[in-house]
Amino acid sequence: DGGITQSPKYLFRKEGQNVTLSCEQNLNHDAMYWYRQDPGQGLRLIYYSQIVNDFQKGDIAEGYSVSREKKESFPLTVTSAQKNPTAFYLCASTRGSQGYGYTFGSGTRLTVV
Amino acid sequence: GESVGLHLPTLSVQEGDNSIINCAYSNSASDYFIWYKQESGKGPQFIIDIRSNMDKRQGQRVTVLLNKTVKHLSLQIAATQPGDSAVYFCAESVGGTSYGKLTFGQGTILTVHP
Numbered sequence: 168d169g170g171i172t173q174s175p176k177y178l179f180r181k182e183g184q185n186v187t188l189s190c191e192q193n194l195n196h197d198a199m200y201w202y203r204q205d206p207g208q209g210l211r212l213i214y215y216s217q218i219v220n221d222f223q224k225g226d227i228a229e230g231y232s233v234s235r236e237k238k239e240s241f242p243l244t245v246t247s248a249q250k251n252p253t254a255f256y257l258c259a260s261t262r263g264s265q266g267y268g269y270t271f272g273s274g275t276r277l278t279v280v
Numbered sequence: 281g282e283s284v285g286l287h288l289p290t291l292s293v294q295e296g297d298n299s300i301i302n303c304a305y306s307n308s309a310s311d312y313f314i315w316y317k318q319e320s321g322k323g324p325q326f327i328i329d330i331r332s333n334m335d336k337r338q339g340q341r342v343t344v345l346l347n348k349t350v351k352h353l354s355l356q357i358a359a360t361q362p363g364d365s366a367v368y369f370c371a372e373s374v375g376g377t378s379y380g381k382l383t384f385g386q387g388t389i390l391t392v393h394p
Contacts, residue, residue: 271323
């Protein structure tokens with residue numbers, strides 16, 4: 168079955184460390200996205216990529232970095248510059264211009280310890 | 281910046297009732313809207329979408345209504361079941377697709393009592 172896989176499901180980070188969250192899709196979708204969700208709040212866009220080797224900042228990109236070397240993969244690195252990284256991170260993908268809604272992964276819950 | 285918001289943060293209904301979840305949007309340029317369902321600890325699931333050239337769209341047990349005059353979107357769930365209990369988000373975008381950025385509302389918690 169096609170879908171989006173995020174790993175790990177839970178991640179713990181010490182202050183000052185960088186961590187990388189994995190997102191892989193086998194849907195042959197062109198565009199991929201990273202969102203952050205805080206308790207009781209909606210989703211906020213961190214970064215997105217519409218084609219390989221290209222990506223754009225979202226609304227809250229500071230302290231995060233991404234790469235898009237393959238169509239299937241869009242890893243997110245939470246750097247030590249992100250002062251409040253504890254959150255639920257969601258990856259999504261969609262077809263190019265077909266107008267279909269996103270498909271989301273199951274999320275990674277990151278906690279700073 | 282412009283954003284999507286919800287009138288009611290929580291909604292409690294009895295099993296079998298119809299549910300209506302509302303959403304107000306402020307960006308008059310938005311022309312594509314999606315409803316998502318999110319269960320605890322999971323990613324959002326696509327429910328239904330609608331483009332601005334439509335006023336109504338129906339799916340299985342769900343109907344989305346769009347009123348562009350007052351910038352209002354609603355999700356109607358018929359014969360609500362306990363499995364419908366979740367947080368429901370509306371989202372909007374400009375350009376007719378979700379290819380670019382989606383702006384999400386804060387969500388409405390739907391609780392269905394048996």
